[in-house]
Amino acid sequence: MADISRLPGASSHFWDWQLRGSCREADSALFFHPAGESGAARAVREQEAKAVCADCPVRRECLRHALRTREPYGVWGGLTEEERHGLLARHPRRFTAAVA
Structure with a gap:
């Protein structure tokens, strides 16, 4: 039987912000x-x-997610894919952190 005490904790806290989205x-x-x-x-x-x-x-959390994961489609955090692409092109290193 697996020792579940060695497993990492729940990661839902990384995504809980989505539950509060107006969308x-x-x-x-x-x-x-x-x-x-x-x-x-x-x-x-x-x-x-x-x-x-x-x-x-x-x-802010939504936009941060979209920039960090390079969301290819849709409006996220109030920006379209074209707007996010432009932001990433102007600041390529600013949004390289892993989603956390």
């Missing part, structure tokens, strides 16, 4: 663009997603 009450489609979406439709959807993020109590 939990929103349709996830708001944060991720469908294939082929562009122009005004995309701009409107992104602004609506960012409005949800604006007052989110865990916005």
Whole structure:
């Protein structure tokens, strides 16, 4: 039988911030663009997603996660994938720490 006392503790504390996100009450489609979406439709959807993020109590944690893990899609922490990519390009070493 395995000695579970030697196992590391629960790691849920690393992700608990997600339970407090304002986006939990929103349709996830708001944060991720469908294939082929562009122009005004995309701009409107992104602004609506960012409005949800604006007052989110865990916005910083969400953005930190997206930058550290190089989240490739969606609005995270109030920034689109293009905005995050630009931030990472300007500050490549700033967001290299492992998710913790």
